[in-house]
Amino acid sequence: MLALIAWLPAAAAEPEPPDADAADKPHVSTTFTNDFELRLQNFDPTPLVQIGGPPPKFVEQLDRLTARASSGRWAANVQVDEVAFVGLPYEVDGQVVHTPPPLILNCGLDQCVQAPFGEHFYANPEKFSVTYDTPDLDVAVGDFYAAFGYGAALNLNRNVDIDVDTSIQGARVVASPGPWEVTALAGMLNRQQVFADNPNIGMLQGDKRHLVGAFRVQRHELGPAAIGLHGVAYDFVDAYGLSGAFDEAFSRTDALVGGGTVELFGVGGVDWQLEGDVLGFPTDEEGHSDLFGGRAPEFGHALYASASFAVGPTIWTVDAKKYRNVNRINGPLAAEQYQAVVPPTLEYERAINFNTAAALTSNDIAGARARVDFALGAVTPYVSVAVFRDADTDNATQHAPAPETIGTVVGGVEALLDDFTVLLNALGRLEQRDDDFGQDRQVYGDVDLKFPLGIGEAHGDLVVSGQRFLGGPEVGGFASDLDWTEASTSLTLAPTPEAGITGYLDYTTNPFALAGGNLGPYNFGALELYVKPSSAWTVKAFYGGYAAGIRCSGGQCRNVPAFTGSRLAVTGTF
Amino acid sequence: MWNRRDLVLTAAGALAAAALPLPAAAATASNFSLRNLAGKEVNLTDYEGRVVLLSFWATWCGPCKVEMKHLHEYHTELAEKGLTVLFISIDDARAAMAVKQYVKKQGYDEAQFLLDPQSEAVALFNAKKTVPLSVLIDKKREIVKTWEGFNPGEEVAVKEAILAELAKNT
Secondary structure (H helix, E strand, C coil): CHHHHHHHHHHHHCCCCCCCCCCCCCCCEEEEEEEEEEEEEECCCCHHHHCCCCCCEEEEEEEEEEEEEEECCEEEEEEEEEEEEEECCEEECCEEECCCCCCECCCCCCCCCCCCCCCCEEEEEEEEEEEEECCCEEEEEEEECEEECCCCCEEECEEHHHCEEEEEEEEEEEECCCCEEEEEEEEEEEECCCCCCCCCCCECCCCECCEEEEEEEEEEEECCEEEEEEEEEEECCCCCHHHHHHHHCCCCCCEEEEEEEEEEEEECCEEEEEEEEEEECCCCCCCCHHHCCCCCCCCEEEEEEEEEEEECCEEEEEEEEEEECCHHHHHHHHHHCCCCCCCCCCCCHHHCCHHHCHHHHCCEEEEEEEEEEECECCEEEEEEEEEEEECCCCCHHHCCCCCEEEEEEEEEEEEECCCCEEEEEEEEEEEEECCCCCEEEEEEEEEEEEEECCCCCCEEEEEEEEEEEECCCCECCECCCCCEEEEEEEEEEEEECCEEEEEEEEEECCCCCCCCCCCCCCEEEEEEEEEEEECCEEEEEEEEEECCEEEEECCEEEEECCEEEEEEEEEEEC | CCCHHHHHHHHHHHHHHHHCCCCCCCEECCCCEEEECCCCEEEHHHHCCCEEEEEEECCCCHHHHHHHHHHHHHHHHHHHHCEEEEEEECCCHHHHHHHHHHHHHHCCCHHHEEECCCCHHHHHHCCCCCCCEEEEECCCCEEEEEEECCCCCHHHHHHHHHHHHHHCCC
C-alpha cells in the first residue's frame, strides 16, 4: 500500500496519454439525485418500540441527497442523509401533547451516538469521496466499496433490496499497468446511520468502526484465463466511534484471509470460476472470544467452484462450495446488521428465511448444485437441484441440534413475450437432521405476470409470492421451530407507463413478523399511487401497512421494522 | 417543539426543494473501466463519437429483464447507426456466474454485459443503485437523459430519444 502511494505522484506526473477523458473536458460537471419522503406513521405495537413509549401518530421526514462534481480526472461525491420526527397531537390523561418518537432507543452506556441536533432530528454526511482516475491509476479517498473474488474474503457493498449500506472509509489505490491490476485499500467500515426505506425509530446507534486492510493482484487476459491473489486483514474494535477505531488501529489482527481466484473463459467450451481461501484468527484468549464462543480459534477455509456450459439448447451450471468458519468474520458485525464476507450460497435466495439461515450463517457447510436452463427462444424454463451437508451445531441462529442434510429443488420459467411477461419460480426444501431430531420442510413459490389491459397502452402487473414452513415434530427435547405461512400479493394497474396504482395484500403467521396487521392479526394491506412526471422523477403516495420481519437478500438478512400509515415519496435525478 | 404549522411549512419547503429545477448544465459522463463477461476490459472512452446507453440491471430484478429485451434489440438494430448499449449488472461479486448464465440463456451478446462488483460505474451514474436505470450519453459524452424504473411502454420513449441523438451530426 505504502509503495503504491509513494508511486502515485510519479505516475500522476507522467505525460498523459491522448485520452479524451481529461484534456477536452475541462469544465466542472455536476449531477444530483434526491430522495425525499414523508411518512405519517400510525404507531404499530411492536415490542421494540413500546419500550420508549412513543406516540400513536407521528411524521417521519427523510431526505437523501447525493451530489457529484467532476472535472477531467477528478471527481468528488457526497451523500447527505437527514431524518426528522415530528409529533402529531395526541391525548395523554386528558392533556394534548406532541412528543415525537426518539431516533435513539435502547441506548446502552457506551453505544450512544452524539445527537447534536436533539433526539428527533439528525443529519449526517453519510458518504463522501474524492477520486482521481487515469487509464492506469485510480485513487479514491473517502468512502468506497470493495469485493474480492466471489465474496469469501471481502464483499462490502450497498444492498438496496434490504436497505443495507456499509462502505469502507479510507483510501484505495488501483494500478492497472497493462493486463495487471493491483489493488490496495485500508480503512474503517462505515455503516449507514439513516435508513432510506425503513422506519428509523430507535435505529440511530453507535457505530463500531471496524478496520480492514486488503491487497489484491490480478492478471487478466492470460490466454483464456484471469488469475488473482488476495489478502485481507480484519481488526474488530470494541469501542464505538472514531476514537474506538484509532485506539485499535495498530493492535492485533482478529482475522486474516488469504486466497486466490481463477477464471477461465470458454476452456473446453466451459466457463470456470474458482476461489480458494484460508482463514486464520490470530486472537488470543483475552481477545475477541465471541468469534469462537470462547473456544480456541481454529483455521477456516472457503472453496468455491462453478462451471457453465451449453449443450444444444440447454445451459448448464454446476457449482460446489465448502465453507468452514467463514461466517465467523461476520459475528462482530451482527449487532450492526451487515456482513463483510458474503460468499455464494448456491440456494434460491428469495426463499431463504430466518429458519433456513444455514445457507447464510453455517460455519461448516459443503454442497453442490446443478442447474439447467432450456433456451427455447422467448420461453426459458429451468430446473435446479442442490444438496448440502451442514455440520454446524453450535450456531444459535440455525436451530440445528444435530448435523443436517439439506435438499433443495427449484424449478421455474421465464417467458418474455411481446405483450405478456411471466416470471415463475417454485421451490421445495428439506432439512433432515441426524439423530432423530426431525426435519424442517419448506415450499415456496413466486410469480410475476405482466399483461396488457386491452385499452391503449394500459398494462397490469400481478406479483404473488408465498411460502409454507413446517418446523417438524419436537423430538428428543429439542424445541422445534413453529410452523408458519406467508403470502404476498400486489396488483398494479397502469393506464400509461407514467402513472399507475398498486394494491398490496400480505398475510403472515411468521413469529418473526413481530407486529399485527393493519387489516387483522395476520393481514396487511396498502394502496400506492405513482406518477412519473419525467423520465428521472417519480412521485409515490402510499397508504396502508406492511409487516415487520427478517428479510434476506443478496446473501444478507436484516430486521425490517413494521410500518402502518401513509407515505409520500419524491425521488429524482437532476 | 413542532406544531402543525411548522410541519406544513417544513413539508412544503422540503417538497419544493426536492423538485427545484436547477439550471440545466450538461454533465460529462466520467470514464469507467470494467470487465465484460468475456473478461475483456471495457472503457466508456472506447465509444467516443457513438451514442451510448448504459443500462443498470440485476439478476433478481424482473422489470430489468423485460426492459433488457427491448434494449438489446435496439443495440442489435442500431449498432451500425452508432448506438452502443452497455448492460451493467449491480449484482454483487458472488453472482458473477448467475449473470453469465442469464445472458447465455437469453442469447444476448456477452461482450455488452459488464460486471461492477465494486460499484465503480454505479458510483458514477447510479449513486442510489436503482434498477433498472438507464443513462443516455451523446456523441460528445454528455449525459442527455436518465430513466429510473421501467414500466411496459416506456421503451418507446427510450428509442425515440436514442434516435434523436443518432440523428444529430455532432
